[in-house]
Amino acid sequence: MKVKSIAAAIGLGAVLVSGAFAQSGLVNVQVSNVANDIARNINVDVSQVPVTVQAPIAVAAAVCGVAVNVLGSQGGTTPACTATSTSGALNQIVLRQIKGHTNG
Numbered sequence: 127m128k129v130k131s132i133a134a135a136i137g138l139g140a141v142l143v144s145g146a147f148a149q150s151g152l153v154n155v156q157v158s159n160v161a162n163d164i165a166r167n168i169n170v171d172v173s174q175v176p177v178t179v180q181a182p183i184a185v186a187a188a189v190c191g192v193a194v195n196v197l198g199s200q201g202g203t204t205p206a207c208t209a210t211s212t213s214g215a216l217n218q219i220v221l222r223q224i225k226g227h228t229n230g
Contacts, residue, residue, distance in 0.1 A: 153186035153197050154178050154206040157220065160189070163212050168221045179223050180204075185215045 156178050157164060165172040183205070187194045190207035197205040209216065 151183050151198065152180040152204065153183050153190075154204055155181045155186050155189065155216070156206070156208040157212075157216070160209045160212045160216075164217055164220050167212065167217045168224075170221075170224060174224050175220055176223055178206075179216075179219050181216060181219050185213065185219070189213055189216050 157175065158177055161172050161175040165175050181189075183194055183197050186192070186205070186207055187197055189209040189211050190197075191210050192207050197207060200206070
């Protein structure tokens, strides 16, 4: 019984560590499908909305409809997905990128 408890604790630790690692990563999110919505939400012309942005993995998973662990397992390259919806967090990321490019 003790061996099973230790094995379970090690397994849980591995899941938590990999989840924490995945949460710190960035994902390339293709936003063209939702560019009109984002532009309306942040009050800019749609031509200002970039084609892709880098978003934290949790934001990307939410707007792309993909599980965090799926994005986190795209080893070797920067994970990528296509947004099927937008969120306040994604809107702010796009707005920061637009402001960075106009000041830049």
